[in-house]
Amino acid sequence: MKLRVLLVDDEIMIREGFKKLFDWQGHDCQVIDEAADGAQALNKIDCLVPDLVIMDINIPIMNGLKVIQQAKAKYPDMAFIIVSGYDDFAWCREALRLQITDYILKPVDYEEFGQCIDRLKISLFENRISHHETATGEPRPILKITSYLQDHLSEEISLSLLSQQFHLNPQYISQLFRSEIGVNFLTYLTDIRLEHAKKLLISTDLSITDIAMESGYSDYRVFTKVFKKSEGITPSRYRHEFSHPLEHQK
Amino acid sequence: MIRMEIALFLILAMVAAFYFSTPRIHSPLHETFSILLVAVLFHLVLDTITVFTVNNLDLVPVFLNDTIHRLFIGTLIIVEYLFYQYMSNLIQEDAGQLTFLDHIARFFLIIFETGVLTLPIHYAVTPEGNYSDGIHANLCYIGVAFYITLCIWMLIRHHKKIRLIAGSTITAALLIEIIVCIIQGLHPSWLISGMGITLVTMTFYLILENPDKLRAELIEQKMSMLYLKSQVNPHFLYNTLDSIRIQAQLDGDEKVAHLLMRLVDFFRLNIRSDQQMVTLDHEMELIDAYMELMCTRYPSITYISECPEELLDYVVPNFILQPLVENSLLHGLKNKGYEGTVKVAVEQIDEIRMEIRIEDTGTGFTDEVRQKINGSLLLWKKQSEKTEGNHIGISNVQRRIHLLCGSEYGLSYSENEDGGVIAHIILPLTMEEL
Structure with missing residues (x-):
């Protein structure tokens, strides 16, 4: 499933950079159009109904947050990634309220942006399965595999192990992930492991070592490293920042 | 009258x-x-x-x-x-x-x-x-x-x-x-x-x-x-650097693009200067960015950093490492033609303390400088603004550690066998309170 992307930024250089420097093909995406201000953006959102809008906040005519608000009212499933130079808590909070997919800072690290897209794909996939869960009788192979992964997060998992479990060729499983979700197997596994860890960090008092174990990392250090690479902060910092959101509204 | x-x-x-x-x-x-x-x-x-x-x-x-x-x-x-x-x-x-x-x-x-x-x-x-x-x-x-x-x-x-x-x-x-x-x-x-x-x-x-x-x-x-001069709108800086970076990358110059990215990292980390305590992680990232930029300017300088992951979450006084690393570069390595190694190593000493060491392979201290530095470390309370350039940096670091962590912690210097200098910072293992 190819993601159709609309780029919104008032600087042509930023848009050019995005178009040419990020590997859209490799992430199974396609930039279908671009817009330079808020009005144009809303107009193109209406005409094209993209799957994903990459949105700068500080743009002419109407700011990015307002565009998102209006677009979300019409297209609640549309995904938005905010790309902004503003490292500002008030805006982040407002953006989070609008339930955007991600908020990344300029200058954009394209590797980080790629992780963002992967995460979006995984959450889109999870939305799809929760919508169709009740519809069909026999679940598709990918659903069997992903639900197995969810249940065995704390264990060591590999493609060969999965292939024994499901009597499927490892290459075929890898192919399944690419075609059904749009990300490779390892990315998916890391993502659901970290999501699980984040949930535990916020909602429980378990020690970081225990959470690492629970999420399938036998080595605390490896866990911290992977977590930091993905989230930009260490696990205990994450717990600190997000477990008491009300106290943090400074 | x-x-x-x-x-x-x-x-x-x-x-x-x-x-x-x-x-x-x-x-x-x-x-x-x-x-x-x-x-x-x-x-x-x-x-x-x-x-x-x-x-x-x-x-x-x-x-x-x-x-x-x-x-x-x-x-x-x-x-x-x-x-x-x-x-x-x-x-x-x-x-x-x-x-x-x-x-x-x-x-x-x-x-x-x-x-x-x-x-x-x-x-x-x-x-x-x-x-x-x-x-x-x-x-x-x-x-x-x-x-x-x-x-x-x-x-x-x-x-x-x-x-x-x-x-x-x-x-x-x-x-x-x-x-x-x-x-x-x-x-x-x-x-x-x-x-x-x-x-x-x-x-x-x-x-x-x-x-x-x-x-x-x-x-x-x-x-x-x-102060006003230093208040360049940071977004102007980020956006401009970003445009230049993209141009470099479009031209295929990955190296320049990467360095610009690091420069922005450095500025962004620096801007959080309103916080008194930051995580060691934050300090180390700042030094990594700083040293990567400095090593580009002076290619004969090698930078090594060693920090156990489990120490990264402890908090330390903000901006204590950069002045010391800068000293190593500007006073230790400069006279050797900017050639040598700077190493930042963090170690846990015991249950309650850690040590950050900043080592260089520079020219070391002359007797006069050693005296001056030891003086400014001991007598930071009596320091007036008249003290020259780099000693302010050192005594400022010392002062903030004493005020924020207690006077049993702090900065001291020793010398390498090969002639370089080692700055030792002893700090408590404190986690930020919620």
Whole structure:
């Protein structure tokens, strides 16, 4: 499933950079159009109904947050990634309220942006399965595999192990992930492991070592490293920042 | 009496010499005080002459006596007006514009001066001494009373808005003026107006216009200008650097693009300078970015960093590593032609402490530098701003560690066998409290 992307930024250089420097093909995406201000953006959102809008906040005519608000009212499933130079808590909070997919800072690290897209794909996939869960009788192979992964997060998992479990060729499983979700197997596994860890960090008092174990990392250090690479902060910092959101509204 | 006037003149001449030789900021307040000083000096000269002429009516021709007397009273009114103007400027600094009152004061100045120059003068001759009375002298009293009233009114109206120091200066000056006026009214032959004027001028000088005060203001102004200069809009910086980076990347120059990214990282991390404590992670990232940029500038420098993951979440005083690493580069490695290694290593010492070591393979300390540094580390409390460049950095780091973590922690230096220097920072293992 190819993601159709609309780029919104008032600087042509930023848009050019995005178009040419990020590997859209490799992430199974396609930039279908671009817009330079808020009005144009809303107009193109209406005409094209993209799957994903990459949105700068500080743009002419109407700011990015307002565009998102209006677009979300019409297209609640549309995904938005905010790309902004503003490292500002008030805006982040407002953006989070609008339930955007991600908020990344300029200058954009394209590797980080790629992780963002992967995460979006995984959450889109999870939305799809929760919508169709009740519809069909026999679940598709990918659903069997992903639900197995969810249940065995704390264990060591590999493609060969999965292939024994499901009597499927490892290459075929890898192919399944690419075609059904749009990300490779390892990315998916890391993502659901970290999501699980984040949930535990916020909602429980378990020690970081225990959470690492629970999420399938036998080595605390490896866990911290992977977590930091993905989230930009260490696990205990994450717990600190997000477990008491009300106290943090400074 | 003449001797007192001469003494007053000499004192104020000295004050004026101090005042005009001290560099100061240009503000309406100081401008007014400069004019006031000159006017008072003029006035005291005329005062001295008048004390002589008025008591020697038979020696001095009437016309000359009158002229000098008119000039004497004329400058007296000008000085009173300048007192008003000075206090008005002082109040305006805190309470804003009062131009309406200033216009009134200026308008009446013209009326009084016209009167002083035209009205007839009459001299009272008494055994205790001579003085002028009649309509001319009364106009002078009215003028002084008028300006004092303006000042009192201004003070009462704005006393809530002005600083304590301004309020008390004005109050003191007004009290002196009023007391002198009363005494002068009771004993017209004492001729103490010159003393009153000198006392008020000295009050302003001692409290608000002395060299220390002027220098402090100048430094403050310089600092705030530096501060404003450093306030380049960070978004301008990020956005511009980003555009340049994208252009570099579009041109296929990955290296430049990467370095620009690191430069932005460095700025972003630096901007959190309002926090006193940051995670070790934050400090290490800042140093990584900084050193990557420095190693590009000086390719013969190698940077090594070793920090166990489990220590990254402990908090440390903000911005303690960068000044020390910079010292290693600028003092240790510079003299070796920027060749060598800088290593930042973090280690847990025991249950409650960690050590950060910054090692370089530079030229090490000369005996003199070692002494200076040990001195500034031990005596940071007595450090004045005069200490040269890099020692401020070191003692500043030491001071913040002592204040934020306790004096059992801190910075010390030792030397490598190969000649380089090792900075040791001992810090507590504290987690940020929620």
